Amino acid sequence: MKNDYFYIPQLARRKRQEKRFKLIAKSALLFSVLFLIFFLADMFIKGYSAFSQTYIKVPVNINTKTVEMSHMAIDRKKYSFAVSRAWLRDIPKMLEQNPSWMNTDEERWVLASANVDQYIKSNHNKLTQEQIQLIDHMKSEQKVEKRFNKLFFAKGDSKIPEYSGFMASIIGTVLTMIVTMLLAVPIGVMTAVYLEEFAPDNKFTQIIEVNMNNLAAIPSILFGLLGLAVFINLFGVPRSSPLVGGMTLALMSLPVIIVSSKAALKAVPSSIRQAGFALGLTKWQITRDHVIPLAAPGMLTGSIIALAQAMGETAPLIMVGMIAFIPDIGSSFTEAATVMPAQIFTWAGMPERAYIERTAAGILVLLGILLSLNAVAIYLRNKYSKSW
Amino acid sequence: MLNIKVKTENLKLWYGKKLALDGVSLGIYENKITALIGPSGCGKSTYLRCLNRMNDLIDGIRIEGKVIINGRDIYAPEVDEVSVRKKVGMVFQQPNPFPKSIYDNVAYAPLMHDMVKKGKACDLLVEKALKDAGLWDEVKDILNKSGTNLSGGQQQRLCIARAIAVEPEVILMDEPTSALDPISTQVIENLMTRLKEKYTIIIVTHNMQQASRISDTAAFFHLGKLIEHNKTEKIFLEPEEEMTEQYITGKFG
Numbered sequence: 300m301k302n303d304y305f306y307i308p309q310l311a312r313r314k315r316q317e318k319r320f321k322l323i324a325k326s327a328l329l330f331s332v333l334f335l336i337f338f339l340a341d342m343f344i345k346g347y348s349a350f351s352q353t354y355i356k357v358p359v360n361i362n363t364k365t366v367e368m369s370h371m372a373i374d375r376k377k378y379s380f381a382v383s384r385a386w387l388r389d390i391p392k393m394l395e396q397n398p399s400w401m402n403t404d405e406e407r408w409v410l411a412s413a414n415v416d417q418y419i420k421s422n423h424n425k426l427t428q429e430q431i432q433l434i435d436h437m438k439s440e441q442k443v444e445k446r447f448n449k450l451f452f453a454k455g456d457s458k459i460p461e462y463s464g465f466m467a468s469i470i471g472t473v474l475t476m477i478v479t480m481l482l483a484v485p486i487g488v489m490t491a492v493y494l495e496e497f498a499p500d501n502k503f504t505q506i507i508e509v510n511m512n513n514l515a516a517i518p519s520i521l522f523g524l525l526g527l528a529v530f531i532n533l534f535g536v537p538r539s540s541p542l543v544g545g546m547t548l549a550l551m552s553l554p555v556i557i558v559s560s561k562a563a564l565k566a567v568p569s570s571i572r573q574a575g576f577a578l579g580l581t582k583w584q585i586t587r588d589h590v591i592p593l594a595a596p597g598m599l600t601g602s603i604i605a606l607a608q609a610m611g612e613t614a615p616l617i618m619v620g621m622i623a624f625i626p627d628i629g630s631s632f633t634e635a636a637t638v639m640p641a642q643i644f645t646w647a648g649m650p651e652r653a654y655i656e657r658t659a660a661g662i663l664v665l666l667g668i669l670l671s672l673n674a675v676a677i678y679l680r681n682k683y684s685k686s687w
Numbered sequence: 688m689l690n691i692k693v694k695t696e697n698l699k700l701w702y703g704k705k706l707a708l709d710g711v712s713l714g715i716y717e718n719k720i721t722a723l724i725g726p727s728g729c730g731k732s733t734y735l736r737c738l739n740r741m742n743d744l745i746d747g748i749r750i751e752g753k754v755i756i757n758g759r760d761i762y763a764p765e766v767d768e769v770s771v772r773k774k775v776g777m778v779f780q781q782p783n784p785f786p787k788s789i790y791d792n793v794a795y796a797p798l799m800h801d802m803v804k805k806g807k808a809c810d811l812l813v814e815k816a817l818k819d820a821g822l823w824d825e826v827k828d829i830l831n832k833s834g835t836n837l838s839g840g841q842q843q844r845l846c847i848a849r850a851i852a853v854e855p856e857v858i859l860m861d862e863p864t865s866a867l868d869p870i871s872t873q874v875i876e877n878l879m880t881r882l883k884e885k886y887t888i889i890i891v892t893h894n895m896q897q898a899s900r901i902s903d904t905a906a907f908f909h910l911g912k913l914i915e916h917n918k919t920e921k922i923f924l925e926p927e928e929e930m931t932e933q934y935i936t937g938k939f940g
Contacts (some may be wrong), residue, residue, distance in 0.1 A: 347752030
């Protein structure tokens, strides 16, 4: 060995160092991947059961008397623990759609109560031994079935767990994000274009730029306070509304959009601008037709990621009252509304088992939307990025 | 009869506090190729960029003196730098086509200057510019392909076509062949010799052979000063200044 022409004494040690570093780096990667998998799997295991809901077949007696006192429609002694109060409450509404139900006394599929639902899903429940026997008996007669939980995607929050849904907060998020997008994207992109392409490079613009970066690092709850102080107290924007929530989130995503758009503009080679100037084009022509098209994929990606971040934001919305009990699906920008993460937050504080699974299901829906938004961002960036 | 197209009078330029051009007075003849030579940092590129006011884009520069093109001082307050650059085109060291189609590369600026309308007239203008740049035969079937897919030499000729499509009178070239191989360089040199019938060409080059091959007059710069300006054969064969001779024979630079 020692006589080998290519022998270097410490080579083995140098190689060992490299190996050790690689091992540490790999285990760090493994650790983070495991953590992610654990988190997602936990959410999935807890949440997937919320996408189905138990229905049971019980005799329902509908007549003029029970329409007014709907809890009388079923055999109270036998079934009141098993049938959802919300379903009984809805009998008059269902009767409007199905007038033929009047003066009938027959077996119908009705929404089961949360306790029965949890028993069927073999989760913790408060059923007594007797009640369990009854449900088991009904099950053997095939009077119990699990269906896709349409209510979860059709209703707002409810104090009756089996009747509570995610839709009000999905719509709330959509309305809020429309406001955020309409405000933050144009203002952010135009600010970035001005700062990067037109503004002179002096002390003043340098200070603005430094503070722009600082702004991106400000705790989001402070933006909520600002929204509360300025938008609600000063301008009188209705509190809890998608309008005020969207404006607050726009404040928060502005610096992110500006910083990422500026980076996208900076990445456009200056030779493109030089070429334009040398042809006697004005700055605006060059910016509009050559620089912005090249920077657009980057600006788009930055904006989508900023909006996705805003979509998952809860803290600033606490301050403007969007953590609220919203049973109805909103349709305007000024009505009270809630958003997905706020709904998750509300449910997470509830003791019933049915809310726990809804919390996890809500997280799955939110994560799904965020991941697809990011996928769209990556797709757009790859599709429109040009080489030069 | 030699006509002076571009003239500078005691041109001085400061980058911040640093004096980069120290009183350059130079007359450049119409329809000739003038080569600006000199060691790196001597101010020849800076001088070139004064002639189409590209230096205006840099913050913190100050210019004194006059640049007279066609009898007008281009730094006069009533003259807009955009209109100067329409008359004085420029080709850069690195080919920098727009990441657009070959057609759009050439057609964009004339359309913006309202020289033609979209359609037949524009097609003809693109064809003429590409023919003048000696690129037409190679790209006539791929006009919709991106200009950035061409080879380096083709890209540079595309940039020349793009510059002459605006119909300037003076073309500035800042080391146009330094990023190209010898074959492409030769093609572009031949092209320049052809183009000087129509345009006044000013070229910055580090390549002495190139300067002696193509230029009619040459100007030697050193440390921001114009040392010598004369016919090319004079500069290369019997320079008047000792410094010029030293530079040309490779004793420094």
